[in-house]
Amino acid sequence: MxxxxxxxxxxxxxxxxILLSALFGAKAEPHLAILSSLIFVSGYAVYRxxxxxxxxxxxxxxxxxxIKPILIMLLVGMTIAVWMMSGAVPTLLHFxxxxxxxxxxxxxxxxxxxxxxxxxxxxxxxxxxxxxxLMGIAIALGxxxxxxxxxxxSGACFGDKMSPLSDTTNFAPGIVNVSVFDHIxxxxxxxxxxxxxxxxxxxIFGRSSGTVDSSAVQTTQQExxxxxxxxxxxxxxxLLVMVLALRKMPVxxxxxxxxxxxxxxxxxxxxxxxISNWMAVIQxxxxxxxxxxxxxxxxxKGGLQSMxxxxxxxxxxxxxxxxxxxxxxxxxxxxxxxxxLKRDGSIISSVALSSIGxxxxxxxxxxxxxxxxxxxxxxxxxxxxxxxxLSRSLEDGGTLVNPLIPWGVSGAFFASTxxxxxxxxxxxxxxxxxxxxxxFLLAFLRPTKIETKQTLAS
Numbered sequence: 001m002x003x004x005x006x007x008x009x010x011x012x013x014x015x016x017x018i019l020l021s022a023l024f025g026a027k028a029e030p031h032l033a034i035l036s037s038l039i040f041v042s043g044y045a046v047y048r049x050x051x052x053x054x055x056x057x058x059x060x061x062x063x064x065x066x067i068k069p070i071l072i073m074l075l076v077g078m079t080i081a082v083w084m085m086s087g088a089v090p091t092l093l094h095f096x097x098x099x100x101x102x103x104x105x106x107x108x109x110x111x112x113x114x115x116x117x118x119x120x121x122x123x124x125x126x127x128x129x130x131x132x133x134l135m136g137i138a139i140a141l142g143x144x145x146x147x148x149x150x151x152x153x154s155g156a157c158f159g160d161k162m163s164p165l166s167d168t169t170n171f172a173p174g175i176v177n178v179s180v181f182d183h184i185x186x187x188x189x190x191x192x193x194x195x196x197x198x199x200x201x202x203x204i205f206g207r208s209s210g211t212v213d214s215s216a217v218q219t220t221q222q223e224x225x226x227x228x229x230x231x232x233x234x235x236x237x238x239l240l241v242m243v244l245a246l247r248k249m250p251v252x253x254x255x256x257x258x259x260x261x262x263x264x265x266x267x268x269x270x271x272x273x274x275i276s277n278w279m280a281v282i283q284x285x286x287x288x289x290x291x292x293x294x295x296x297x298x299x300x301k302g303g304l305q306s307m308x309x310x311x312x313x314x315x316x317x318x319x320x321x322x323x324x325x326x327x328x329x330x331x332x333x334x335x336x337x338x339x340x341l342k343r344d345g346s347i348i349s350s351v352a353l354s355s356i357g358x359x360x361x362x363x364x365x366x367x368x369x370x371x372x373x374x375x376x377x378x379x380x381x382x383x384x385x386x387x388x389x390l391s392r393s394l395e396d397g398g399t400l401v402n403p404l405i406p407w408g409v410s411g412a413f414f415a416s417t418x419x420x421x422x423x424x425x426x427x428x429x430x431x432x433x434x435x436x437x438x439x440f441l442l443a444f445l446r447p448t449k450i451e452t453k454q455t456l457a458s
Contacts, residue, residue: 003048008332012324012361015041030406031313034363038320045327055323062322063315066364068252069124069409070314073307075255076128076417077285079241081302082262083132084286085278087234087270090224092133093140093298097217102141106206107199109134109151114195117159120245121166123403123410125254126156127417129238135418136298140220149420150428151202153403154195157432161395162191165248168369168399173391175373176380183395186388189442190396194434201430216294223295227288233269237261301419310412314363317407321362325371330358334375341379348389348443351376352436355397363408368398389443396439400432 003011015037022033038059045055083089100108112134117126131152138148160166164180173183224230241258245251259282267273281287285303290296324330334354341347354372359365373394380390403410406422415422426433 003328003332005332005336008329011041011044011329012333015324015361031316034313034316034320034407038316038323041320041323041327041329045323048327050327054326058322058326059319060322061326062318062320062362062364065322065366066314066318066409069413070311072124072251072255073311073314073413073416074304075252075259076124076413077302077304077307078282079128079255079258079262079302080132080306080417081281081285082259082266082278083129083237084299084302085270085272085281086237086262086266087228087230088238088262088265089133089136090228090299091230091232091234092130092238093136094221094224094230096133096137097140097221100137100141102143103207105138105141105143106147106151106202109138109148110155110199110202113152113155114158115155116242117156118163119159119165120242121159121163121169122245122251123153123156123160124413125241125245125251126159127152127414128255129241131156131418132301135420139298140217140294142216145418145420146424147202147205147428149414149418149425150430152418153414153425153429154198154202154431157400157403158191158195161399161435162187165245168365168395171366172369172373172394172398175370175394176377176387176390178387178391182388183391187392187395190392190435190438194431194438197434198430205428220292220294220298223290223292227290227295227299229269229271231269234265237265307413307416310416313407313412314409317363317412318409321358321364321367324361325367330361330371331375333357334372338375338379344383344385345444347376347379347383347385348393349440351390351393352397352439355394356401356436359398359401359405359408363402363405363411365398365402365408365410368402369394372397393439393443396435400435404429404432 018037018040019033022028022036023030042055046052112130113126116130117123120126134152135148138145160168162184163169164184169184170180173180237258240261241254244254244257263278266278281303283303284305285301286299288299337350337354341350351372355368358368358371362368373390376390380387402408403414404422404426405411411422
């Protein structure tokens with residue numbers, strides 16, 4: 001029942017047409033666009049002879065692979081709500097407004113997010129903690145939300161790519177039998193020029209963001225002080241999360257600790273011991289009346305419900321990717337692509353392109369690393385191509401591209417958490433856009449063979 005390359009390519013092509021037509025023609029939400037393509041692919045699979053029970057199984061398998069990210073999304077939503085209620089985020093906002101300016105916000109946010117993500121190894125943790133606080137500061141300073149989100153996400157994903165604590169930084173080299181630290185050193189070839197240009201661009205765009213009314217900032221600070229007891233003690237919960245992340249505690253129990261400690265500080269610092277109020281905030285986010293629209297926009301975030309848009313989108317996208325993978329479409333296309341490549345540079349570039357393609361169709365960064373990694377590993381060995389090119393291309397096309405896709409796990413999560421649609425922050429996610437470009441460029445400009453790898457600059 002294996003499909004031919006022509007048939008598989010046609011299925012992918014029609015799926016993309018349906019997806020784009022729904023998104024841009026019918027102006028549908030990504031959920032309905034993905035669902036339309038899922039219905040088409042599932043229907044064709046049944047027509048082709050697959051049992052619906054098998055198609056359904058592939059959907060479930062696809063979703064099952066995202067159970068952990070979904071749980072993390074929900075816990076981050078809970079954590080944000082609790083940290084708003086406890087005063088942790090308002091305290092960070094109050095002091096951040098005193099130290100950051102609109103002109104220097106973008107490069108400062110990039111640097112802060114880079115440091116936190118490098119130490120925690122998680123873009124999700126970074127976005128859900130300091131990212132939310134930085135976004136609130138950006139709103140209060142009048143910084144373009146898309147520019148702010150681009151800076152925060154670029155910094156957060158830097159650690160996802162380069163930190164030895166990151167799961168993808170360990171996953172990609174593990175597939176191709178490269179040591180983690182060799183992998184990290186080799187990634188500097190694309191990372192250093194990409195992050196350098198990113199800093200320069202944020203300096204340029206940041207300086208053109210204009211000035212902010214200092215009285216408006218003072219009003220925001222005064223309103224935050226009126227609504228919350230702003231105390232350094234409220235920062236103990238975020239500090240606990242950072243410490244646990246540094247000690248390599250799994251993300252889920254780390255976030256649970258953040259929620260529980262935040263609730264305790266809500267009672268101790270804010271004097272709010274109402275369990276029913278706690279439950280309402282955890283479910284729906286913090287709801288406080290403020291005379292300032294800016295403050296209202298900043299503090300009314302978080303809660304389980306705030307993540308449901310992202311969770312439902314991720315589930316549909318992974319069900320769609322699960323069916324495509326289950327009926328063999330993705331494997332056939334990748335295998336055919338691999339078999340036709342001749343030049344080393346073309347092979348390396350195709351790894352990144354394949355990762356991007358899997359990201360687009362499946363919306364899951366681990367699959368975008370796993371499937372091309374397995375498919376290209378043999379040809380890299382046969383052609384004596386340095387496997388570090390493979391692991392680096394998987395990171396640049398997999399880890400860094402997923403946040404650029406509205407239905408990607410990372411893209412949906414970042415958009416919901418920061419309150420900026422993917423389509424709006426993409427033009428400012430410079431690091432995520434530049435890294436794959438340098439991968440394509442260096443594929444043709446650098447020696448690629450295993451015997452020359454000792455001469456490669458790290």
